[in-house]
Amino acid sequence: MSQQLTAQEFDGLVALVTGGASGIxxxxxxxxxDRGARVAVLDLxxxxxxxxxxxxxxxxxxxASVRAAIDAVVAEYGSLDIVINNAGIGAQGTVEDNSDDEWMRVLNVNVVGIARVSRAALPHLRGSSSAAIVNTCSVAATAGLPQxxxxTASKGAVxxxxRAMAADHLREGVRVNCVSPGTADTPxxxxxxxxxxxxxxxxxxxxxRQPHGRLVAASEVADAVCYLASPRSRSTTGTSIAVDGGMQDLRLRPDAQK
Structure with missing residues (x-):
């Protein structure tokens, strides 16, 4: 595919990325x-x-903050076609280690945050012929990781x-997918x-821990997100793309040379 064709892929489309100030x-x-979209970044x-x-x-x-932000994006660009629900926060520990307040704090951002942004964006997405939502999930949703x-609970919910959002909004012309990165090289x-x-x-x-032997690059996750968000992927919805170096599905034998 030529660079020119790639650059035209999102021409005329407006994309919103939460948590877009750093990392993935x-x-x-x-x-x-780079692929031609007009982009708004929502970040704390x-x-x-x-x-x-x-x-x-x-x-x-x-x-209220989310609704004001969506209004600001539409006021600036006149429309909204793509929502990337990437914002999230981490947590460490076993089920014994986190307080109720910490559970509420993480779920409020990682799960309910997706609902808030999508809820505010959907009236605008329904007016787009290329509407797409892509959520950032994690290999933790499907692989048990210690501490x-x-x-993990928050990403399992994502x-x-x-999948539920994809079923609800497919006939409204809104595709919904997610990416599931492995451990990425992020701040x-x-x-x-x-x-x-x-x-x-x-x-x-x-x-x-990752079969390809390195951390996942943020740019590799971005490429997968762009595939899912692209108007060229009109038949892809309700799915998750793993960008994890094979961590979820591969079981390699130990390398005898190491």
């Missing part, structure tokens, strides 16, 4: 811009938002919510590594 969200925003902190994107300070944990009980993972007793050993362990 920033990579998604940049890729959508707008420092670092791509210079060509519309930055809208938003708390996706608050319905991630709350985070996977189920994606959040970097902070986790920095807090470990032995950051280098922890990084090596995370890399070894």
């Amino acid at each position: 969200g920033a990579a998604i925003a940049a890729e959508l811009l 902190k707008t420092e670092g938002v791509h210079a060509d994107a519309l930055a809208v300070q938003t708390d996706i944990g608050d319905d 991630r009980a709350l985070y 996977l189920s919510l994606t 959040w993972v970097g902070r986790l590594l920095d807090s470990a007793d032995d950051p280098e050993a922890e990084r090596l362990a995370l890399e070894a």
